[in-house]
Amino acid sequence: MKEEILRIPINKEIDVLIARREIKGEAERIGFRWIDQTRIATAVSELTRNIIKHAYKGEVIVNKDDGGLEIICQDEGPGIPDVEQALERGYSTTNSLGIGLIGAKHLMDDFKIESNDSGTKITTYKKLK
Numbered sequence: 001m002k003e004e005i006l007r008i009p010i011n012k013e014i015d016v017l018i019a020r021r022e023i024k025g026e027a028e029r030i031g032f033r034w035i036d037q038t039r040i041a042t043a044v045s046e047l048t049r050n051i052i053k054h055a056y057k058g059e060v061i062v063n064k065d066d067g068g069l070e071i072i073c074q075d076e077g078p079g080i081p082d083v084e085q086a087l088e089r090g091y092s093t094t095n096s097l098g099i100g101l102i103g104a105k106h107l108m109d110d111f112k113i114e115s116n117d118s119g120t121k122i123t124t125y126k127k128l129k
Helices: 013-030 034-055 100-107
Strands: 003-010 058-065 068-075 110-116 119-127
Touching: 003 013, 003 034, 013 034, 013 058, 013 068, 034 058, 034 068, 034 100, 034 119, 100 110, 100 119
Parallel strands: none
Antiparallel strands: 003 058, 058 068, 068 119, 110 119
């Protein structure tokens, strides 16, 4: 059974750092190894930066269950026009390296994107090993 343990609004750049710190702390308290804490925090950084860049505001919801952590990053921005293309290594709409979404996907055990013209919801999951 999922239990919501954290909800973080993402409205400005500092919120990216707050989300990273808070979620890494929760991962440590739950018993994730240091390397997995870092993977989770890095994925959250990438996804929350995308909220700031593309939607300007959103939120992160963290749920725990017996098996690990579910992290949901959602916004009410314009959505991702082509999710498949956005997950290609090197693809960028902002002249960046284009590794944010695909990098976050590889750091987590499960990764799902739902996106339309009224927002994007990315649900990730990391198993507690």
